[in-house]
Amino acid sequence: xxxxxxxxxxxxxxxxxxxxxxxxxxxxxxxxxxxxxxxxxxxxxxxxxxxxxxxxxxxxxxxxxxxxxxxxxxxxxxxxxxxxxxxxxxxxxxxxxxxxxxxxxxxxxxxxxxxxxxxxxxxxxxxxxxxxxxxxxxxxxxxxxxxxxxxxxxxxxxxxxxxxxxxxxxxxxxxxxxxxxxxxxxxxxxxxxxxxxxxxxxxxxxxxxxxxxxxxxxxxxxxxxxxxxxxxxxxxxxxxxxxxxxxxxxxxxxxxxxxxxxxxxxxxxxxxxxxxxxxxxxxxxxxxxxxxxxxxxxxxxxxxxxxxxxxxxxxxxxxxxxxxxxxxxxxxxxxxxxxxxxxxxxxxxxxxxxxxxxxxxxxxxxxxxxxxxxxxxxxxx
Amino acid sequence: xxxxxxxxxxxxxxxxxxxxxxxxxxxxxxxxxxxxxxxxxxxxxxxxxxxxxxxxxxxxxxxxxxxxxxxxxxxxxxxxxxxxxxxxxxxxxxxxxxxxxxxxxxxxxxxxxxxxxxxxxxxxxxxxxxxxxxxxxxxxxxxxxxxxxxxxxxxxxxxxxxxxxxxxxxxxxxxxxxxxxxxxxxxxxxxxxxxxxxxxxxxxxxxxxxxxxxxxxxxxxxxxxxxxxxxxxxxxxxxxxxxxxxxxxxxxxxxxxxxxxxxxxxxxxxxxxxxxxxxxxxxxxxxxxxxxxxxxxxxxxxxxxxxxxxxxxxxxxxxxxxxxxxxxxxxxxxxxxxxxxxxxxxxxxxxxxxxxxxxxxxxxxxxxxxxxxxxxxxxxxxxxxxxxxxxxxxxxxxxxxxxxxxxx
Numbered sequence: 001x002x003x004x005x006x007x008x009x010x011x012x013x014x015x016x017x018x019x020x021x022x023x024x025x026x027x028x029x030x031x032x033x034x035x036x037x038x039x040x041x042x043x044x045x046x047x048x049x050x051x052x053x054x055x056x057x058x059x060x061x062x063x064x065x066x067x068x069x070x071x072x073x074x075x076x077x078x079x080x081x082x083x084x085x086x087x088x089x090x091x092x093x094x095x096x097x098x099x100x101x102x103x104x105x106x107x108x109x110x111x112x113x114x115x116x117x118x119x120x121x122x123x124x125x126x127x128x129x130x131x132x133x134x135x136x137x138x139x140x141x142x143x144x145x146x147x148x149x150x151x152x153x154x155x156x157x158x159x160x161x162x163x164x165x166x167x168x169x170x171x172x173x174x175x176x177x178x179x180x181x182x183x184x185x186x187x188x189x190x191x192x193x194x195x196x197x198x199x200x201x202x203x204x205x206x207x208x209x210x211x212x213x214x215x216x217x218x219x220x221x222x223x224x225x226x227x228x229x230x231x232x233x234x235x236x237x238x239x240x241x242x243x244x245x246x247x248x249x250x251x252x253x254x255x256x257x258x259x260x261x262x263x264x265x266x267x268x269x270x271x272x273x274x275x276x277x278x279x280x281x282x283x284x285x286x287x288x289x290x291x292x293x294x295x296x297x298x299x300x301x302x303x304x305x306x307x308x309x310x311x312x313x314x315x316x317x318x319x320x321x322x323x324x325x326x327x328x329x330x331x332x333x334x335x336x337x338x339x340x341x342x343x344x345x346x347x348x349x350x351x352x353x354x355x356x357x358x359x360x361x362x363x364x365x366x367x368x369x370x371x372x373x374x375x376x377x378x379x380x381x
Numbered sequence: 382x383x384x385x386x387x388x389x390x391x392x393x394x395x396x397x398x399x400x401x402x403x404x405x406x407x408x409x410x411x412x413x414x415x416x417x418x419x420x421x422x423x424x425x426x427x428x429x430x431x432x433x434x435x436x437x438x439x440x441x442x443x444x445x446x447x448x449x450x451x452x453x454x455x456x457x458x459x460x461x462x463x464x465x466x467x468x469x470x471x472x473x474x475x476x477x478x479x480x481x482x483x484x485x486x487x488x489x490x491x492x493x494x495x496x497x498x499x500x501x502x503x504x505x506x507x508x509x510x511x512x513x514x515x516x517x518x519x520x521x522x523x524x525x526x527x528x529x530x531x532x533x534x535x536x537x538x539x540x541x542x543x544x545x546x547x548x549x550x551x552x553x554x555x556x557x558x559x560x561x562x563x564x565x566x567x568x569x570x571x572x573x574x575x576x577x578x579x580x581x582x583x584x585x586x587x588x589x590x591x592x593x594x595x596x597x598x599x600x601x602x603x604x605x606x607x608x609x610x611x612x613x614x615x616x617x618x619x620x621x622x623x624x625x626x627x628x629x630x631x632x633x634x635x636x637x638x639x640x641x642x643x644x645x646x647x648x649x650x651x652x653x654x655x656x657x658x659x660x661x662x663x664x665x666x667x668x669x670x671x672x673x674x675x676x677x678x679x680x681x682x683x684x685x686x687x688x689x690x691x692x693x694x695x696x697x698x699x700x701x702x703x704x705x706x707x708x709x710x711x712x713x714x715x716x717x718x719x720x721x722x723x724x725x726x727x728x729x730x731x732x733x734x735x736x737x738x739x740x741x742x743x744x745x746x747x748x749x750x751x752x753x754x755x756x757x758x759x760x761x762x763x764x765x766x767x768x769x770x771x772x773x774x775x776x777x778x779x780x781x782x783x784x785x786x787x788x789x
Contacts, residue, residue, distance in 0.1 A: 048511060109642060114545060115523045116494050122581065126503035129584045135429045136587035143585040144647040144775050148494065148524060148545030153776025156644040162654065165642030165778055166553055167545035169494060169524035177525070177542055181557065188560050190640060190665075208511035209502075209519040252540035254486070256449065256533035267538065330523075361520065362529040364541055 004278075006183055007243040008370070010096075010230035012088030012195075013338045014081055016056035016223050017324055019088065023059070024339055025346035027324040048204035051211035054221035056326040057202050067158075074141045075154060076118035077201040081226035082151035083158055086110060086195050089230050090159055096241035100193075102160075109163030109191050110152045110228070111182040113174030113198035115330035117148035120203035151199055151226075164191040172292055173252065173358040174198050175227075175333030176366035180250040182231055192236065197228035198334035206329075215361075216327055220295040223326025227334040242373060244341050248279035248353070249369040257363035261302045268306035268357065268365040276310075276355075279369040286316050286369075287350040288343075290336040292358035294320040295327035303359050319349055333358045337370065344372045384622050387563045391787060392728045393629040394473025394617030396465040396573075399722070400436040400610060400712060403446070404468055408722070409729040412708050413760045415740035419596050419608050419713050424578035425500065432592040436610025436713030437578045450534045456495035456521045459530035461613025461718070462487075462575035466531035469571060469615040473629060477535065485569035486539025487531040488558045489615075490550020491717035492774070494524025494543075496579035503581075527575050531615070539567050548679075548714070549772035550574055551721030552780035555616060556638035559782075562618050573615035574718035582716065583609050589648070597682030597714070599707035599739050600691075600755040602746040604682045610713030614721035616728065621787065632728035633784040636767070637666030643777030650686055650773055655693035658779040662769060663697075666783035670698050673783075674765035675736050677723040679773045680707025681714055690771065691749045704763075706756035710741040720772030720780065727768040727784045734764035 013020055017027035063072060063080045066087065075083070090100070100108055116122065125146045129135040144150055149167040156165050164185045170177035175198035182196035202224035210222050234246065253271040255263045276283060289307060293299035307315060321339035328335050336356050343349035351372045358366045395405035400418025402408055411418070418436045427433040438461070443452035446464035455463065466487065470477055493499075498521045505513050528541035540561075544553040551574030558570035586592050586609060593606040624631055639661030643651040663670065679690055687707075694702055708726055715722055726737050739755040746753075767785045 051512070115525070116499065117524075117545070122499060123503050123506060125585070126500055126581045127507050129580050130504065130507045135580065136431070136584045138581075138584045138588050140585070140588045143589065146581060146585065147492065147547050147775055149547050149774065149776040149778055150647070153642070153647055153778065156642045156777060157647070160644055162642050162644045162657075164640045165546075165644075165776070166640070167776075167778075169491075169527075169543045169545045170541075171523040171525045174525065180540070181542065181544075184557060184560050184564075185640075188564075190661075204511060205506070208514055209522070212512075212514045213516040213519050252486075252542070253538055254529055254532040254541040255538065256536060257529075258450065258454075258533065270538075360523075360525070360529075362523065362526045363533055364525065364529050366540075 004187060005234040006186060006231045006247040007234050008229045008245045008247060009232055009241055009243050010089050010092045011244060011338060012085035013227045014058045014085050015225040015325055015335055016059055018059040021342035021345055025342035025348060028321060028339055028343055029348050050204050050207050053207055053211055055202055055207060056221045056223040058225050076121040076145040076150060078118040078151045078199050079145060079154045081201060082112055082199045083155045085226040085228045086155045086159060089195055089228050093230055105160050106162045107192035108161045109165045109194050110155050110161055111166045111178045111194050111196040112152040113168050113170060113178035113330055114148050115169060115171050115174060117150060118145055118201060119206045121145045123205045170364055171360040171362060172329055172332050173360045173364045173366045174330035176250055176252060176358055176368055179368060180252055183250055186231060186233055194231050195228040196231055198331040199226040200224050200329045200331035215297055217295050217297050217300055220322060221326030223328040225328055225331050225335050227338040245373050246371045247368060248371055249275040251275040252366040255363040257361060261298060264359060264363055264365060265302040265306040268359055269309040271365050272310045272367050275367050275369050281353050281369055283311055285353055286355050287352035288319055288354045289316050290319045290340050290356045292332055292336060295322035299359050303357060319343060386565045389621035390559050390562045390618050390635045391621045391624050392616050392632045393619055393624050394469040395725050395728060396468030396472055396615040397725055398438055398461050398464050399612040400438055405472055405725060409726060412711055412726050412737045413735050415738050415759055417596060417711050425580040430587060432587055434608055435578050436608055438612055447534055450530060455530050456498040457577040458491060458495050458575045459526045462489045462527045463530040463534035465573055465613035465615035466571045467534055469617045470535060473617045480569060481536035483568050484539055485537045486541060486567050487528045487537060487571040488542040488554040489528040489531060490544040490546060490554040490574035491524055491527050492547045492550060492576050493579060493582055493716060495522050496582060497577040498522050500579050531571055546778040547774035547776055548716050548719055549774040549778045549780045550717040552772035552782045555724055555782050556780060558618050559635045562620060570618045571615050572618055574721040575613035576611055576716035576718050578609060578611040591683055593682060596741050597709050598741045599680035599682040599710050600687055600745055600749060601742045602744045604684060606683050607681045608713035610715045612715045612718045614718050614725050616724055631787050633731040634787045636668060636783040636785045638662055638780060638782045639665050640780045645777060648775050650689040652689045652692040655773060655779055656696035658781050659697045662781035662783050668767055668783060671701060672767050673703050673769050675768045676703055676705040677727050677768060677770040678705050678707045679771040680709050682709060691753060702752060704736055704754045704756050706737055706739045708737050710739050720770060723770040724782055727770045730765055731768060731784060731786050734762060736761040736763050
């Protein structure tokens, strides 16, 4: 199994708690004090009012300071969030191992999980086709940003990363979709290093979509953010930086959603069982579970029942990061992994092996198994 | 599974929903005959556009092709993917029950996701405000539902990966599915792509001046752009050994694939990066340039694409360029499904022995080189043994798949 293990050698995280793992760990340790979100939504589009929901924008984002003013207005908020997260991850890597040279950049790429890309950009672009004098009088420089692969493509340009570059869509599972794609590309030798994760941007359009569907659990905020993890094949750099963790497995399954929520839950339980077996980890050795659907009406209970099916009643403690992040949809799985790594580093979550789960209303389910780096030397892998 | 890994992977089923007909055979015959699927736009109100043609799937009745999922619960792109997947399974003659009980999943590519659904939501915003968004439409909006629909339709329990790498996405999906079967992570994968005709995409290309006046004319001296199009396409991938055991008809073997990212410009293609993608695909597939008998081009018909693509090929092939043709001359640009249609025709070409034409070319662009064989106007009877299939995209996403005849 060790041949299929990936090292997480760095990360970049932007969340409602702020930038990086430390503020996220602090906020998770004291969620009551972390409701820093005001009523003002970020970057409010054209005076569009938000629905009466609590929102949690990325704290202290300030894209001009991070990314410079040049060309910023062409970039969607998703572009900016991924760019900033990749920048943070690469800067961390450079501090410990020096900057990537051209050859290394050719073997390094970006893999991003999303839902539909930048909801706001696509909505505004389409609106222009209705309200402009002619339907094609859209802003041409805004066209690339309507595509889902814009954050990955723009970030590759900014950092000169010509290795495998991909974008996956999978709703709440999307972060796992991206990590699994990256895992395959690394193990198949298509790349040596991938920055993989997810993104979700807050907008009036998406907040109204949440409001209209009534899909949020009671009191759950709409959040946003991006997290990317620098993945390499295990032991690829014996003298490199100490990893944050080891990705032991990342599995996805699906069920026809018309079979009902219970069938989706059973599939999740099966998926977790397969992932643990593949990772060589017994259920009783899982120290902590980060549930993906804790912020979703109905699905929260479905996910919990699936976890009980695997772990029995009780089971390992749950780290529900939604109390800090809100519901972050396609960034969720990636941000939840970040939350786990943050708590591990802070010593506020039990070490050992963690499980991150995700459930989508379209019948997609997934999970990943991750081991804290300090525990990695223990035998049994 | 006791057979050694990695396994050889073959294509044994093809499915398609397109402007040229439903089903792989209809599409392949039309491409061989050089027919055009381009006509007036019906999927959205084209009033006010100066370009009003598209390659749309006319008269598509999803309920005729979908046995399990309720089309009212899924967007048009998801319907295309699910219908193409269902058709590919029928084409493979695999027992659907056996399939559903297998370790099987899907991977589908898309450029614009559920663009028809998103277009309706944008219209609701414009007409009645955000408070009027239809929750049922919101529930269908995520692009990830495209592969999920294929799984739901076929009762597959494995993964459902939706690749959002724009107009190269089907090749990413096929490459990914190939790796899953090859490595033993899955025993069967349905791979392809889907996109729906929509207002935003048409407007975007229109504004860039990238839309052709009538039909796309890849490799023509006076080519003036693409024609937007839609459709769904699926390939059924399984191990060679399993295909032989069940006596399946084998179209072709998936030999490998390669991916690069330009990381230079969001919309302009980059010859050096495409050439590197070709080299990576060759290396992964274990083929040498002189072994490639045909290139199914990205061939959009814009001046920049065709120039860049041929330049990239010359970087790798030198002056021994294999025949290079573009099926977009007939289908238009089906976006995220485009490379999947290329894969489909590559497989049929290997099995049936023909090269599809660049059907609309009138005067081959001399600037592309006098030796460029773009299979002008009519198909050629010739059996390629190794075919490389191109997919390039906005965002600098390049992916190339390589197919070959099955050697004993």
